[in-house]
Amino acid sequence: MPGTDRTAATVQVRVLGALVLVVDGEERPFPPGRPGRLLADLLLARGRVVSVSQLAEDVWGDEPPEDARAALHTTVARVRRGLAPAGSLVSWRSPGYLLDTRRVRVDSEQFLDLTQRAREQQDPTATVARFDEALALWRGPAWGELARDLALGEARRLEDARLAAREDRAAALLDAGRWAEATGDLRVLVAEQPLRERAVALLMRVLHRSGDVGEALAAYAAHRDLLADELGLDPAPELSALHQQVLRRDVPGERAARPGGPEDRDASPADSRGAAPPDATGPRLHGRETHLAALRAMLAQHRCVSVVGPGGVGKTSVARSLTGVSPSAWWVDLASVQTPEGVVPAVARAMQVEVYPGGTLRDSLCHRFATASGLLVLDNCEHLLGAAADLVADLLEAGTGVAVLATSRERLGVPEEHVFPLPPLQLPSRSDAPEGPAVALFLERATAVAPELVPDPDTLATVGGLVRALDGLPLAIELAAGRVGTLTLPDLADRLGDRLDLLRSTTHRPSSRGNARHLTLTSTIEWSYALLDVEDARVFRHLSVFAGGFDLSAAEAVLGPAAADRVADLVERSLLSRPGASGRGSYRMLETLRAFARSRLTAEESTALSRAHAGWAAGLAERLAAGLRGRDEARWCADVDLSLPDLAAAVRWSTTSGEPSYGARIVTALHQWAYYRLRADVLAWSLDVVAVDSAEARTPGAYAAASEHAWMAGRPDDAASYGEQALDAAGGREVPEAVPGLLVLVDTALAVGDLDRARACAEQAYRLCAPAGLWLEAATAACGAVLAGAFAGRAREEDVRTAEEAARRADNPTLTALTRYCVGEALTESDPERALGLFVDALSIAETVGNRLVAGVSLTAETALRSRSGSLEAATLARARRTLSHWLAQAGSVNLLVTCLRNTLPLLDRLGAHAAVVELAAATIEGTPTRPSYGAEAERMQQALDRAREALGDGGFERARAAGAARSVAAAGHRALEELATLEERL
Numbered sequence: 001m002p003g004t005d006r007t008a009a010t011v012q013v014r015v016l017g018a019l020v021l022v023v024d025g026e027e028r029p030f031p032p033g034r035p036g037r038l039l040a041d042l043l044l045a046r047g048r049v050v051s052v053s054q055l056a057e058d059v060w061g062d063e064p065p066e067d068a069r070a071a072l073h074t075t076v077a078r079v080r081r082g083l084a085p086a087g088s089l090v091s092w093r094s095p096g097y098l099l100d101t102r103r104v105r106v107d108s109e110q111f112l113d114l115t116q117r118a119r120e121q122q123d124p125t126a127t128v129a130r131f132d133e134a135l136a137l138w139r140g141p142a143w144g145e146l147a148r149d150l151a152l153g154e155a156r157r158l159e160d161a162r163l164a165a166r167e168d169r170a171a172a173l174l175d176a177g178r179w180a181e182a183t184g185d186l187r188v189l190v191a192e193q194p195l196r197e198r199a200v201a202l203l204m205r206v207l208h209r210s211g212d213v214g215e216a217l218a219a220y221a222a223h224r225d226l227l228a229d230e231l232g233l234d235p236a237p238e239l240s241a242l243h244q245q246v247l248r249r250d251v252p253g254e255r256a257a258r259p260g261g262p263e264d265r266d267a268s269p270a271d272s273r274g275a276a277p278p279d280a281t282g283p284r285l286h287g288r289e290t291h292l293a294a295l296r297a298m299l300a301q302h303r304c305v306s307v308v309g310p311g312g313v314g315k316t317s318v319a320r321s322l323t324g325v326s327p328s329a330w331w332v333d334l335a336s337v338q339t340p341e342g343v344v345p346a347v348a349r350a351m352q353v354e355v356y357p358g359g360t361l362r363d364s365l366c367h368r369f370a371t372a373s374g375l376l377v378l379d380n381c382e383h384l385l386g387a388a389a390d391l392v393a394d395l396l397e398a399g400t401g402v403a404v405l406a407t408s409r410e411r412l413g414v415p416e417e418h419v420f421p422l423p424p425l426q427l428p429s430r431s432d433a434p435e436g437p438a439v440a441l442f443l444e445r446a447t448a449v450a451p452e453l454v455p456d457p458d459t460l461a462t463v464g465g466l467v468r469a470l471d472g473l474p475l476a477i478e479l480a481a482g483r484v485g486t487l488t489l490p491d492l493a494d495r496l497g498d499r500l501d502l503l504r505s506t507t508h509r510p511s512s513r514g515n516a517r518h519l520t521l522t523s524t525i526e527w528s529y530a531l532l533d534v535e536d537a538r539v540f541r542h543l544s545v546f547a548g549g550f551d552l553s554a555a556e557a558v559l560g561p562a563a564a565d566r567v568a569d570l571v572e573r574s575l576l577s578r579p580g581a582s583g584r585g586s587y588r589m590l591e592t593l594r595a596f597a598r599s600r601l602t603a604e605e606s607t608a609l610s611r612a613h614a615g616w617a618a619g620l621a622e623r624l625a626a627g628l629r630g631r632d633e634a635r636w637c638a639d640v641d642l643s644l645p646d647l648a649a650a651v652r653w654s655t656t657s658g659e660p661s662y663g664a665r666i667v668t669a670l671h672q673w674a675y676y677r678l679r680a681d682v683l684a685w686s687l688d689v690v691a692v693d694s695a696e697a698r699t700p701g702a703y704a705a706a707s708e709h710a711w712m713a714g715r716p717d718d719a720a721s722y723g724e725q726a727l728d729a730a731g732g733r734e735v736p737e738a739v740p741g742l743l744v745l746v747d748t749a750l751a752v753g754d755l756d757r758a759r760a761c762a763e764q765a766y767r768l769c770a771p772a773g774l775w776l777e778a779a780t781a782a783c784g785a786v787l788a789g790a791f792a793g794r795a796r797e798e799d800v801r802t803a804e805e806a807a808r809r810a811d812n813p814t815l816t817a818l819t820r821y822c823v824g825e826a827l828t829e830s831d832p833e834r835a836l837g838l839f840v841d842a843l844s845i846a847e848t849v850g851n852r853l854v855a856g857v858s859l860t861a862e863t864a865l866r867s868r869s870g871s872l873e874a875a876t877l878a879r880a881r882r883t884l885s886h887w888l889a890q891a892g893s894v895n896l897l898v899t900c901l902r903n904t905l906p907l908l909d910r911l912g913a914h915a916a917v918v919e920l921a922a923a924t925i926e927g928t929p930t931r932p933s934y935g936a937e938a939e940r941m942q943q944a945l946d947r948a949r950e951a952l953g954d955g956g957f958e959r960a961r962a963a964g965a966a967r968s969v970a971a972a973g974h975r976a977l978e979e980l981a982t983l984e985e986r987l
């Protein structure tokens with residue numbers, strides 16, 4: 001660009017997670033493929049020259065180019081283009097290339113600098129803050145996929161530095177007296193890295209200091225046993241010495257806390273009054289040591305334990321503290337699940353289980369349980385008791401390696417269940433100086449909002465009366481303590497006294513003495529709600545419309561511009577979760593609070609709110625769709641994931657309220673995101689939308705989404721029908737509104753081999769999009785034309801040029817990846833080496849934006865090409881197994897699984913696995929009769945079957961065919977995986 005100072009451009013590289021470039025403030029994906037490896041090599045050299053021979057080895061591995069210098073020159077040119085306008089940072093200096101690091105900032109260096117500065121701080125609180133700043137830079141494993149080989153050493157160095165920073169942060173928390181936070185962090189760290197001696201030592205120290213000596217000794221024993229089993233070693237002498245000190249209750253500089261209460265560190269018995277320092281223990285875990293020990297013992301003996309108790313008693317906090325008892329723990333918060341049908345998907349997401357095509361998600365979960373070991377925590381089951389109980393019963397029957405811990409207001413009722421009733425906190429005695437966990441919790445929360453509060457004898461006496469009146473319920477105590485500062489303690493006690501009838505449980509009669517009060521969370525919330533002013537109460541009720549997290553702009557959009565000012569008030573009253581200290585704040589209302597707030601809505605309020613929420617959700621979906629069109633696609637994908645609960649709720653309300661236009665807008669906006677991520681569950685929303693008898697629902701975009709759902713499920717006839725209905729809804733195929741319908745018809749035609757129709761629809765869509773500058777859709781259409789030619793065996797260079805130009809104009813990672821895959825398909829016969837390179841590039845780019853569809857088809861095409869013409873070695877079979885595993889893990893992707901299986905046949909044929917060839921072919925033919933094989937794929941399959949018949953004879957051939965025809969497509973895929981693994985072992 002004229003006038004641009006190319007010498008002043010700066011580059012930021014983010015390597016603490018997925019690799020990202022920021023050039024002059026503009027974020028862009030890290031170069032994929034060989035350019036990315038070359039740039040990484042230069043980054044790792046830190047300004048040093050890397051020779052041509054070293055670069056060639058690092059970039060091409062075992063298959064170096066014939067002319068390394070020329071190949072590197074081309075690759076360097078691609079790197080420079082990717083860095084523009086900072087491309088001059090890469091320069092030649094004999095005997096190779098270097099990267100001028102003076103204008104390159106790498107977040108890993110920033111992390112190391114921040115950790116060094118944190119260690120130089122004198123104040124423990126400042127140390128923690130600086131470590132938090134450093135650790136916040138991490139977004140995932142360092143160096144992404146390059147950590148497997150090229151950046152392996154650097155990634156390990158950074159991971160070691162990160163673990164050391166976490167240990168140092170925990171030590172600073174310990175020095176700052178924030179024991180509960182240090183305990184939680186160290187439990188997680190030790191569970192992840194059980195052989196790190198310093199983490200174990202720190203955990204032992206904090207447990208000893210907080211009075212849990214038994215747990216400190218258990219931490220040492222677990223480390224000692226693991227060290228012996230895995231390495232045959234004994235603990236370090238320093239750790240053994242600490243163990244002896246804990247046994248003697250004589251850790252230098254530390255004194256164990258009194259059983260049943262927090263440590264009184266510096267105060268004398270005369271002036272302490274038994275009150276805990278505000279940061280001594282975490283909220284809702286005061287006085288729970290005995291309960292935690294009992295629950296650990298139950299989990300060691302029984303496979304299903306339910307923690308039951310009234311709302312607000314601390315079930316979730318207790319359960320969360322127990323996740324460290326298992327090296328593998330899965331946490332499922334059912335609070336945001338609104339229907340029984342959502343229980344199974346929620347558990348599957350937590351355990352990263354996806355449905356096998358041809359099966360159900362419940363079957364897949366049971367299959368996972370059959371081989372897994374660990375702890376599954378189901379939190380907040382009470383509103384979904386039946387569905388949770390049914391699933392737990394099935395899972396326990398499926399396998400014996402996983403224990404289930406549930407929290408609920410009542411038992412699940414499954415046969416293997418053991419119930420642990422969690423009581424309220426221990427109440428103080430009626431003395432002038434009450435002490436104990438309930439008082440400690442109140443003081444901790446009260447001093448957080450009113451630091452000037454002094455726990456003198458009068459204050460402690462008043463607090464003792466308050467927590468006794470609240471029956472020791474942690475949430476009730478927190479709600480009351482949150483009002484300190486707004487009300488004085490005496491005023492708070494008076495107002496609570498006026499509401500004792502309100503706070504008394506309706507399920508229990510008062511005792512004969514008239515002073516026993518049994519609180520429920522509902523009454524506690526009712527009391528807190530009554531203390532709100534009119535506007536805060538209105539905002540509290542209305543925020544219940546959100547199904548998931550929300551930020552201030554969302555609250556303003558749905559509730560009005562005054563809502564944001566009230567959100568902070570509700571956070572301070574513990575009626576909303578706190579958003580954290582950085583980034584865009586996301587607030588959330590506990591499900592119990594949300595249910596209470598919704599119960600206070602009038603019918604008119606509920607309808608008006610739901611309509612406003614649906615309108616906001618539709619607008620949000622359209623903004624997300626617009627963001628997904630650009631080069632910053634990955635960030636927008638993350639926003640879609642976070643928004644799904646509210647988008648789903650809006651679609652449900654829209655389709656059941658007689659106002660389906662909102663649902664149609666949402667599925668139209670999201671269908672491309674869901675299509676490329678293979679999210680059949682999100683595409684299925686469209687089926688409910690188009691089922692509504694209304695023109696507002698039956699839009700071209702909604703029908704297109706329904707078509708993609710059917711196409712993915714392997715129902716091409718239904719997919720084509722929905723596609724035609726999309727054209728009808730648009731008013732014909734000559735108008736711009738027809739583009740969604742035309743594009744899905746391209747896919748359905750390609751699936752069944754109607755290549756002339758596929759080309760006609762693609763060309764028509766391109767003619768409608770290109771003049772209007774809709775380059776994303778134009779590139780998609782052009783790719784359809786390229787595939788039609790490739791699959792017909794007559795790829796056109798003109799189609800390729802058109803697709804590449806449209807993708808360049810679209811400037812979107814998904815379309816870049818899709819185009820490279822399609823061009824690769826066009827070159828598989830004429831230039832297989834270039835085709836392989838394009839497939840690898842497409843896979844790499846698609847993975848950066850979570851595009852499972854393009855990643856999968858690129859992997860399939862690459863594997864198929866290597867299987868037909870590459871060397872028969874273990875790596876080839878491993879690649880084929882990876883490809884099969886990818887498709888078997890995708891929910892609802894029957895169509896592309898069949899394509900993958902048929903492309904596996906030539907490899908099995910070359911390996912002489914003739915019976916496996918016949919079985920696999922028969923399964924795909926019988927399992928998907930409407931999904932025929934055609935073109936080169938069909939020819940290769942027939943040739944393999946002919947050779948199999950000759951090798952097996954007619955009898956053997958028919959037996960294999962019958963065995964395969966009896967299998968589902970998914971079962972055939974798993975059988976092929978087993979066969980490939982066996983064949984790999986024989987190579």
